Amino acid sequence: MTELVIDVKDVRYLYPDGFMALDGVNIRVSKRERVAILGSNGAGKSTLLMLVDGLFKPSKGSVKVLGMPTCDKNFHEIRSRIGFVFQDPDDQLFCSTLWDDMTFGLLNMGICDDEVVRKAKDDLRIVGLEGYEEKSPHHLSVGEKKKATIAIVLAMKPDVLILDEPTANLDPKSRVELIRLINNLHERGEITIIVATHDVDFVPMVADRAYVLNKGKVLAEGYLEDVFSNFKIMEEAGLEPPTITRLFKLLNQSIGREVTQPLPLTVERALYEIRQYLVLRSK
Ligand SMILES: Nc1ncnc2c1ncn2[C@@H]1O[C@H](COP(=O)(O)OP(=O)(O)OP(=O)(O)O)[C@@H](O)[C@H]1O
Numbered sequence: 296m297t298e299l300v301i302d303v304k305d306v307r308y309l310y311p312d313g314f315m316a317l318d319g320v321n322i323r324v325s326k327r328e329r330v331a332i333l334g335s336n337g338a339g340k341s342t343l344l345m346l347v348d349g350l351f352k353p354s355k356g357s358v359k360v361l362g363m364p365t366c367d368k369n370f371h372e373i374r375s376r377i378g379f380v381f382q383d384p385d386d387q388l389f390c391s392t393l394w395d396d397m398t399f400g401l402l403n404m405g406i407c408d409d410e411v412v413r414k415a416k417d418d419l420r421i422v423g424l425e426g427y428e429e430k431s432p433h434h435l436s437v438g439e440k441k442k443a444t445i446a447i448v449l450a451m452k453p454d455v456l457i458l459d460e461p462t463a464n465l466d467p468k469s470r471v472e473l474i475r476l477i478n479n480l481h482e483r484g485e486i487t488i489i490v491a492t493h494d495v496d497f498v499p500m501v502a503d504r505a506y507v508l509n510k511g512k513v514l515a516e517g518y519l520e521d522v523f524s525n526f527k528i529m530e531e532a533g534l535e536p537p538t539i540t541r542l543f544k545l546l547n548q549s550i551g552r553e554v555t556q557p558l559p560l561t562v563e564r565a566l567y568e569i570r571q572y573l574v575l576r577s578k
């Protein structure tokens with residue numbers, strides 16, 4: 296049986312000013328799943344992730360992570376097993392050098408000095424920040440800060456990796472590297488991946504299933520092919536399907552028949568479908 300890693304049940308969350316950011320939200324994620332939380336600005340994505348990480352407590356309903364309710368008793372254990380890359384890197388970088396930020400969490404986990412140095416160096420190299428160790432995190436560019444927080448979180452070897460808008464401010468090369476990094480991690484281990492974003496072209500590269508949030512409620516959920524083929528839901532959520540999906544929808548309409556169904560979500564899949572179509576036509 297698959298192990299349930301995240302179980303959000305009928306959750307409501309009100310901010311101290313009384314604003315209801317989430318209402319009636321149900322999310323279930325099993326071990327090793329790759330799940331996207333989709334939604335436009337203000338939909339409630341970051342609020343939901345704060346609840347999953349135990350930083351916020353639900354006003355109503357319950358949140359269980361790795362089988363534990365997110366109450367004070369479990370706070371430290373949950374936080375040590377979840378790697379959370381915040382939307383705003385400034386919320387995560389607080390030391391005077393990048394090296395101190397990298398090693399702070401690892402030393403707190405009781406890992407020996409040699410291992411800390413090895414892990415910190417490895418992960419800085421992976422995100423392309425080798426040589427930046429003595430720099431103040433506040434002097435890094437916005438994209439570099441994002442990469443730094445990803446390196447810090449990776450070094451902790453989390454069971455669940457949560458990324459809030461990970462592609463914001465990344466250049467195309469860094470974006471491709473991030474996709475490769477996430478997928479390598481997933482292929483190599485038991486890690487569960489949750490990505491909150493409105494970057495719909497990125498989602499098919501790193502997720503298989505999605506929840507669509509809109510004004511604090513779950514508007515739709517399902518496999519990406521189904522969610523992104525539902526243009527009505529996408530519009531209601533203030534989103535658009537991936538560019539390639541929109542292109543194929545127009546292509547199907549313009550030639551009056553379906554080149555492919557379900558609609559492709561990635562360039563690679565689109566290429567495959569076009570080739571199949573051309574082969575069939577040439578017979
Ligand atoms: N501290 C706060 N007090 C009151 N309302 C808040 C607070 N933080 C967020 N909100 C409101 O809660 C709603 C959800 O915010 P949230 O940050 O979760 O959205 P989001 O989906 O992550 O958006 P984005 O794509 O812009 O990051 C928004 O309407 C926001 O204005």
Ligand SMILES: [Mg+2]
Binds near residue numbers: 460
């Ligand atoms: Mg957000």
